[in-house]
Amino acid sequence: MSFPWARQYEPATGLTKWLDEKLPVPRLVYNAVGAGYPVPRNLNYFWNFGVLAGFFLMLQIVTGIVLAMHYAANAQVAFATTEHIMRDINWGWMMRYAHANGASFFFIVIYLHIFRGLYYSSYKAPREMIWLLGVVIFLLMMATAFMGYVLPWGQMSFWGAKVITGLFGAIPLVGEPIQVWLLGGFAPDNAALNRFFSLHFLLPFVTLGVVIMHIWALHIPGSSNPTGVEVKSESDTVPFHPYYTAKDGFGLGIALLAYFAVVFFLPNYLGHPDNYIEANPLSTPAHIVPEWYFWPFYAILRAFTTDFILPAKLWGVIAMFASILLWFFLPWLDKSPVRSGHYRPLFRKFFWFGLIPAMAVLFYCGGAPAEEPFVLLSQFATAYYFLHFLVILPIVSQIETPEPLPYSITEAVLHSDKKPVLGENTAPAV
Amino acid sequence: MSKLISARLIAILVGLTFVIVVMFAFFGGLYTLATEGFGEETAEHEFHKHPNEYPFAFNGPFGRWDVAQLQRGLTVYEQVCSACHSLKYVAFRDLADLGYDEAQVKAYAASQTVPGIDPRTGEQTTRPGLPTDYFPSPYPNAVAAAAANNNAIPPDLSLITKARHDGVNYVASLLSGYQAPPAELQREFPDFTVPPGLYYNPYFPNLNLAMAPPLTATGQVTYDDGTVATVPQMAQDVAAFLAWTAEPTMVRRKQTGWPVLLFLVFATVLAYLSKKQIWAAIKPKNRD
Amino acid sequence: MADTTATDTKEHSPLIEKKDGVRRRDFLDVAALSAAGIGGLAVVYPLISQMAPSEDVLAASTTEVDVSAIEAGQAIKAVFRKQPLFVRRLTPTEIAEAQAVPVSSLRDPQTLDERTKEGHLDMLVTMGVCTHLGCVPLGAAEGENKGEFGGYFCPCHGSHYDTAARIRKGPAPTNLVVPDYEFTSDTVIQVG
Secondary structure, X not given: OOOOOOOOOOOOOHHHXXXXXXXXXXXXXXXXXXXXXXXXXXXXXXXXXXXXXXXXXXXXXXXXXXXXXXXXXXXOOHHHHHHHHXXXXXXXXXXXXXXXXXXXXXXXXXXXXXXXXXXXXXXXXXXXXXHHHHHHHHHHHHHXXXXXXXXXXXXXXXXXXXXXXXXXXXXXXXXXXXXXXXXXXXXXXXXXXXXXXXXXXXXXXXXXXXXXXXXXXXXXXXXXXXXXXOOOOHHHEEEHHHXXXXXXXXXXXXXXXXXXXXXXXXXXXXOOHHHHOEXXXXXXXXXXXXXXXXXXXXXXXXXXXOOEOEOHHHHHHHHHHHHHHHHXXXXXXXXXXXXXXXXXXXXXXXXXXXXXXXHHHHHHHHHOOOOOOHHHHHHHHHHHHHHHHHHHHHHHHHHOOOOOOXXXXXXXXXXXXXXXXXXXXXXXXX | OHXXXXXXXXXXXXXXXXXXXXXXXXXXXXXXXXXXXXXXXXXXXXXXXXXXXXXXXXXXXXXOOOHHHHHHHHHHHHHOHHHOOOOOOOEHHHHHHHOOOHHXXXXXXXXXXXXXXXXXXXXXXXXXXXXXXXXXXXXXOHHHHHHHOOOOOOOOOOOOOOOOOOHHHHHHHHHOOOOOOOHHHHHHOOOOOOOOOOEEOOOOOOOEEOOOOOOOOOOOOOOOOOOOOOHHHHHHHHHHHHHHHHOOOHHHHHHHHHHHHHHHHHHHHHHHHHHHHHHHOOOOOOOO | OHHHHHHOOHHHHHHHHXXXXXXXXXXXXXXXXXXXXXXXXXXXHHHHHOOOOOHHHHHOOOEEEEOOOOOOOOEEEEEEOOEEEEEEXXXXXXXXXXXXXXXXXXXXXXXXXXXXXXXXXOEEEEEOOOOOOOOOOEOOOOOOOOOOOEEEEEOOOOEEEEOOOOEEEOOOOOOOOOOOEEEOOOOEEEEO
């Protein structure tokens, strides 16, 4: 399960020896994030985001529990209790801003984590299970974030709940009964609010469970690294502690600086003014948008505007779910023997000049009003999105000739003059 | 092997299906755009103005409340806005933030009439307010508010500056922005009219607003501190007051933020140096 | 572990060196860890403070009661901090009964004078919360059991209070609490 040169935990005191026999938690920590976990020595700062994601999950759980102590999930008072938290509860304003912006930062960190996984193909064997669990975590996060946004019971909460549950209405035959069942009524009201609150409280702990499995699965093959070359010898690795605890500590400092700058000075920047208006079932806001982290998928949903055998609405819903679910198949769609984008010239071109601009367009258009040119742009970007993952990736991984890989991680770090494996050109890519 | 190829073939077919369907919509949209263009320019789009920037004391990361201005804003709210608009999330006790002492808050609360219950008969009645009471609403319920205002319910003002884009500037601009529709607008959009019961205001997204100009003349309210109550003065004062009602903790928030950020800068520098020291031993070149 | 040293090459000596201890590095590590610790502790404060009474609860912690309508021998229940407040106008007999008790014989020795305001000997203001485990004693409303000493009686565990609301029999450790209050006029008291 680990490299043979991994350091072994040795309890030093009588107490830790006793504990190690009864319940070896210190040993677990030592082997998971301590000196007992050998990690490739060449990880760059993109490898910080896993730890940061864990931090923001815990932050959300702590602030969320605090808010749940003061919030009441009842359509009559939900908006008022939210204001009560903002005005009268000691530090309540900070807790709520920390939680609302914590969700945004959780997503920022997760998107960068996913970006890392896509560019360095961290999803490839032997790490498929880590990736699959990661996609599950992402889906859980999206569900949790959506339900959390409903709780303040503002205008965007209400209409978001209505529109998103309306997606299920697109399913033929059973769609409408499913929507009514999800809401426990014909429109969002007490029943919906209460169940969303209950699930919003539950799902983070489910997420935490999946995160533990995600980390467990990670410790079996060990971390990937920017070269994509597997660890060969002890000189390729360093112990997680102190090397990566120190590096993650610095990364956490930077992340917290950005986070608290937003919490204290721009707390409403990432939100929407309409959510400071209490939910009104009789009046729809002029411009309904989800929170920013849903924009790419919202753009895909809205890109399907024409009936084509199936109704446009159904196409949009299918495409939106498919756009995430297809990630489950990535480990098998991309068959390149090389992991890192550093050494894959063709993949790299499509990644930087195809996928990244397409995602940028989808992000932008998802938050823009549903009018031209945004609809056309998002249609074009949506087409590329599916083309990239389902067509380009399988074909490119089949036909491209990778650049020569370094012999080992140590060689990549030290630029030693060992012979490269695949030919003369040893210049490191990028 | 053949199984794998066929699996990827399925993926490619699925991908192409999505691409074909969305491109079908794309070319349909492109055709519409080519034949019909971007659609007519609307008066709402062309003549809507973004709010002006006002130099409020609470702006910026070092902002502080201008207590005198908030007090003047309270005067405007009380003498003008409160005729139609509620302020239901604000309690009289909160006015202590505006520099009033306990006795003044109590006196202010007592000067207001709030709904109550007759202790002897249990009937609905009114009583003088207590500091723990909230600002009373001018209408007993939404139906009464709609009936009295031509079906346009005056929104609660507690959160209005957070509930609009650039809300503080928006309120100040809107209140001092009533005017006759410009001649240019009439020329470009001959069909544009201001329906009876509505009022032209370029800062309102629809241009035509149901609220009659509330601030009309200099001296409409009398300020205790002797400031001349011009329309722009009143508009800015009440906007500042409503910024406070929307977020009474705003200044405290900013003042808490600075020590937190300074501490984090310090801690992050330490973390960086510590990381550098730890890594120095095994890094031949400092290359991340 | 054993073969770690065996396979050690040029690259690994720094790790070993670390164990020997380098002064400046240690200092920085300790400083960085301390900063993290201080930050963590600072976060604890709002997390604890948020559970303390909020501003609206604190603001509601004074109550005014109009006592003008209370006849001698009658009591009313008001609400102070979401708890019952007994305001009772004593009859001359009840005053005499209370004053006749030798203070030294009481579990919680207090005279009626100490439990009322000067000039308002007949106005007994107490919390309606039994000092045993917090039930509401009987005796404030008409026709309720006033207990063996004609004051209040707590049915939960049988505490008897006399006409000055002092504990006379039963498990309660102290007299019914007299909250901080004052007469803002002859007929109005402000509690809290």
